[in-house]
Amino acid sequence: MTASILRALRYRETRSIAAFLALCLGLGDVPGVVAQESVAPSTPANTAPPSEALSSRQQAIPLIAAFMASGDIPRLNQALNQGLDAGLTISEAKEILVQLYAYAGFPRSLNALGELMKVVDARKARGIQDVTGREPSRPAPTGQELVEVGTVNQTRISGGAVKSPVFDFAPVINQYLQAHLFGDIFERDNLDWQSRELATVGALAATPGAEPQLRSHMLASMRVGLSAGQLRQVTEILAKHADEAVATRASAALTQALAASGS
Template structure:
């Protein structure tokens, strides 16, 4: 079970990226909130695959630095068919939401898990590195802006970006550019990871709601997201599950789901 003893004031500086994402989604229109589909991702289904089920649990235990439970979740994810590359990518992406220290510690735990599994004769699929070349300069900014607009449901603007325009440029060029252009992990998996990590993090409820809405836009169904809350309740922490459930209820309200 997760035991979260952290104080929101102790969150890493890089949580600013997460806060920027939450502010980004908060300025989208109601029409965007009600348009949860995206042609670039797989069609939604009634339930999560076994690989998808592992991702929010890995993310939640990473976010709370619960290494024993993270070790178990990593093993379960690899047993379910996650490749080493996919699992590693989840932990890399989440540095933008829970900070470099937790990401580095989790990556070290993954290395330990993979080595131990090899010693037990388990041959996990390595997966692949990104196939698509990551653009640079103005092309990276353009790609990031396009990805940001797809995920948010509308072009992004708002007072926070007028007050600190550089944060949106960081979001566009790095989070939605450098990271989301990496095609070794699909967008549904990326959102499942983000939802799991934010649900385990007190004080970022508005960002969690935003990512629940984004999860719908990239093709996850309401039933699949309800399954996420059930998994967090069963295997994680009660408060984590409550935050996830409340955020999903709010995200579904504009769409009448």
């Protein structure tokens, strides 16, 4: 555990909240999943304090993710242009599309990255010089250190150490979660955690059948510093620019997450 987590005020969540937080692992409504121990909510170092409005850059992220996850390449093209116009760097755009392979699969991720290449080249041909951005500031840890770092990140995002009979039945799935998703991916600091959650929410909203995970990531979004007002804005942006079903799923998930968190 990091010193900040060890110093955090520990308390017990109710059973319903604990189960909800456990969904942050992507397990959905799996019986027996509980957060054994919760920590007081904190804002990770690589996120900004809560605000009531998304920046122009942030507004583009859920749309990029939603169109990537649904395979809507023409509208993905528009969303990528919107994001780059709003100040999203090329590195950040790439990172969003790479991360989302974990939710939408390698084929859609690869197709979206190919489209980003076309967008960047087309903009360059028009004389637009987009900011390249930066790569992660440090190499990813390996071995046991990677697992330990991933476990810390997992705990901060889910609100507590999560245990489940599923992990006893198939221990490798939690090893992948801790080492790869929360380790390899979330340790890459060229994209902040709020942007990562905005991308995840957009992708899951565009994925029928992923409603439990979408609800959990609405809650995770608040845990990493996004406000209820910003998440309502996400639902409004999806209602305006994406399909009605996508916006409906996002709105319902936010309502349920707010109820579960007591907001």
